[in-house]
Amino acid sequence: MCFQLAEEERMVQKTxxxxxxxxxxxVADEANRDGVFREEIYRKLAELGFMGMTMPEEYGGVGFxxxxxxxxxxxxxxxxxxxxxAVSVHNSLAxxxxxxxxxxxxxxxxxxxxxxxxxxxxxALTEPNAGSDVAAISMSAVKDGDDYVLNGSKIFISTGDKxxxxxxxxxxxxxxxxxxxxxxxxxxxxxxxxxxxxEHKMGMKASTTVELVFQDCRxxxxxxxxxxxxxxxxxxxxxxxxxxGIAAQSLGIAQTxxxxxxxxxxxxxxxxxxxxxxxxxxxxxxxxxxxxxxxRLLVYRAAxxxxxxHLCTKEASMAKLFASRIANEAVYxxxxxxxxxxxxxxxxxxxxxxxxxxxxxxxGTSEIQRIVISKKILEEYEQMYPA
Amino acid sequence: MKIIVLxxxxxxxxxxxLINQEGTGIREDGVKFIINTYDEYAxxxxxxxxxxxxxxxxxxxxxxxPGEATEVIRTALAMGADDAVHIADDALTYPGPFTTATILAxxxxxxxxxxxxxxxxxxxxxxxxxxxxxxxxxDVPQVSVASTFELSEDxxxxxxxxxxxxxxxxxxxSLPAIVSCDKGLNDPRYASLPGIMKAKKKExxxxxxxxxxxxxxxxxxxxxxxxxMPLPKGGECRxxxxxxxxxxxxxxxxxxxxxxxxx
Numbered sequence: 001m002c003f004q005l006a007e008e009e010r011m012v013q014k015t016x017x018x019x020x021x022x023x024x025x026x027v028a029d030e031a032n033r034d035g036v037f038r039e040e041i042y043r044k045l046a047e048l049g050f051m052g053m054t055m056p057e058e059y060g061g062v063g064f065x066x067x068x069x070x071x072x073x074x075x076x077x078x079x080x081x082x083x084x085x086a087v088s089v090h091n092s093l094a095x096x097x098x099x100x101x102x103x104x105x106x107x108x109x110x111x112x113x114x115x116x117x118x119x120x121x122x123x124a125l126t127e128p129n130a131g132s133d134v135a136a137i138s139m140s141a142v143k144d145g146d147d148y149v150l151n152g153s154k155i156f157i158s159t160g161d162k163x164x165x166x167x168x169x170x171x172x173x174x175x176x177x178x179x180x181x182x183x184x185x186x187x188x189x190x191x192x193x194x195x196x197x198x199e200h201k202m203g204m205k206a207s208t209t210v211e212l213v214f215q216d217c218r219x220x221x222x223x224x225x226x227x228x229x230x231x232x233x234x235x236x237x238x239x240x241x242x243x244x245g246i247a248a249q250s251l252g253i254a255q256t257x258x259x260x261x262x263x264x265x266x267x268x269x270x271x272x273x274x275x276x277x278x279x280x281x282x283x284x285x286x287x288x289x290x291x292x293x294x295x296r297l298l299v300y301r302a303a304x305x306x307x308x309x310h311l312c313t314k315e316a317s318m319a320k321l322f323a324s325r326i327a328n329e330a331v332y333x334x335x336x337x338x339x340x341x342x343x344x345x346x347x348x349x350x351x352x353x354x355x356x357x358x359x360x361x362x363x364g365t366s367e368i369q370r371i372v373i374s375k376k377i378l379e380e381y382e383q384m385y386p387a
Numbered sequence: 388m389k390i391i392v393l394x395x396x397x398x399x400x401x402x403x404x405l406i407n408q409e410g411t412g413i414r415e416d417g418v419k420f421i422i423n424t425y426d427e428y429a430x431x432x433x434x435x436x437x438x439x440x441x442x443x444x445x446x447x448x449x450x451x452x453p454g455e456a457t458e459v460i461r462t463a464l465a466m467g468a469d470d471a472v473h474i475a476d477d478a479l480t481y482p483g484p485f486t487t488a489t490i491l492a493x494x495x496x497x498x499x500x501x502x503x504x505x506x507x508x509x510x511x512x513x514x515x516x517x518x519x520x521x522x523x524x525x526d527v528p529q530v531s532v533a534s535t536f537e538l539s540e541d542x543x544x545x546x547x548x549x550x551x552x553x554x555x556x557x558x559x560x561s562l563p564a565i566v567s568c569d570k571g572l573n574d575p576r577y578a579s580l581p582g583i584m585k586a587k588k589k590e591x592x593x594x595x596x597x598x599x600x601x602x603x604x605x606x607x608x609x610x611x612x613x614x615x616m617p618l619p620k621g622g623e624c625r626x627x628x629x630x631x632x633x634x635x636x637x638x639x640x641x642x643x644x645x646x647x648x649x650x
Binding site for chain 2: 007008010011012014015018019047048049050053062063064
């Protein structure tokens with residue numbers, strides 16, 4: 001298999017890299033230290049076309065591949081992983097769900113605002129008692145005339161307080177398990193919508209994470225995405241893209257861990273020689289580099305498969321599981337090689353160490369990924385060797 | 388107005404440059420190539436001028452370089468240039484500045500021009516000669532190392548600022564002219580994603596030496612590169628250590644006198 005990038009993909013990668021190294025790097029340290037979401041970064045990203053990059057031109061998009069989005073998220077994450085969160089959720093969940101399942105009028109109403117960057121998209125699925133277990137969602141949506149009335153709350157919603165368009169999965173059938181969930185487009189100024197608790201996280205501090213509270217929140221029936229009862233299909237059908245996004249973020253973090261490790265270990269001298277010349281350091285560098293390249297192949301393959309229209313659930317889960325794991329190993333080893341200074345805010349690795357941890361938790365924990373992967377593998381064997 | 392921007396493909400500033408075994412060039416395997424950094428200011432200035440004048444102004448990129456240079460040309464087109472001329476020929480390996488200028492002069496004079504922007508020098512061989520020779524050949528004035536540029540109302544001349552030791556020098560130049568651009572002249576834009584998509588449809592006219600009417604490499608005999616050599620390795624560093632500084636100094640002086648024989 002050959003993973004030569006197309007010329008246009010290399011060009012997207014270069015623009016993303018240049019933008020990240022210049023515009024994002026200029027604010028990243030401060031934004032992460034103070035926990036500030038820098039809206040102007042997303043405006044600039046939108047001006048360059050990144051907020052609608054995989055959408056077609058008719059909705060203000062540019063029509064690039066998922067692999068181009070993957071490369072973009074990787075480059076942004078090399079500089080500021082938390083900035084990549086909103087770019088990922090916006091593109092691979094919000095834009096994608098609206099485009100794939102939304103009615104023409106919903107697409108015409110919302111997508112141009114999203115691709116232009118006027119409205120950032122968020123995605124609200126998780127509840128106190130439903131995350132990994134999607135079917136346990138309890139937030140209710142009851143039909144009332146031309147509206148649905150939503151009650152309940154969503155937690156851990158990335159950029160929920162900055163978004164102009166929020167995709168919410170709620171329960172329209174109080175008892176059933178199949179076809180019981182429905183996806184809605186909610187705007188923050190709908191009556192009955194408010195922001196609840198704001199989380200103080202270990203890392204990813206330049207991205208906000210909030211609770212969304214719905215108290216008799218009225219959502220027009222025309223804002224149902226797809227049909228009533230299609231919610232679970234939409235929620236599960238959009239997971240692959242989201243997981244590839246987090247896998248791309250993992251690549252960026254692992255790459256920076258390697259970069260920082262090599263640069264630091266060439267400078268740092270102990271016992272009369274560079275620590276890069278000690279075998280203990282060398283072995284870590286070898287493992288980091290090898291794991292990173294292996295992860296990159298898995299992630300790019302999953303994105304390519306998705307671009308070619310193939311089902312890539314297993315591949316996306318494998319990419320996310322492996323890339324998030326090796327990113328955490330990389331930041332761990334990178335900090336070990338840095339020693340004491342790596343534990344201080346003076347060195348970049350401290351921030352990346354904290355940012356990396358959630359990679360194995362959000363968009364499906366590593367345990368959930370293993371369930372998905374093993375289920376798929378067993379199914380393949382069932383087909384090949386029926387019992 | 389016909390605005391020309393000269394473009395050169397050079398190794399990335401971060402690339403580690405290794406000389407090939409024969410000493411005839413660099414090893415290109417694994418080296419990333421980019422637009423010559425100073426040329427980015429030239430592209431931006433060309434685009435700013437086009438945006439200012441409007442009408443049927445056009446920015447044409449002219450690049451001499453191997454087939455792989457298409458990628459940097461496409462990047463310039465993605466930034467907003469309208470079309471490009473790409474001169475490539477297997478006979479052109481490390482052409483000297485006179486050769487390059489001769490070929491560019493021919494390619495440029497075919498369609499005429501009102502102004503030519505280029506980088507102040509290539510960041511690879513740092514010769515900074517092509518635009519000067521080119522100006523002679525095209526018989527137009529040139530201003531090098533521009534840090535400011537202002538077009539006159541009637542677009543017949545320009546005022547160009549040059550940062551020199553201790554101040555700025557302001558030069559008025561009539562058009563057509565060649566202006567070589569320095570860092571700080573402007574803030575080059577990124578190649579936007581819609582720009583990258585549009586660039587795929589923009590025209591790149593490929594030319595070889597024969598297309599331009601040359602039967603052999605022009606000016607080849609004027610100067611040639613004899614050999615490329617790596618930098619000599621730095622000498623060994625020896626630390627002079629002693630309990631008392633005065634003893635260390637005494638030892639250092641002795642070494643300089645008796646071993647290094649420099650004092």
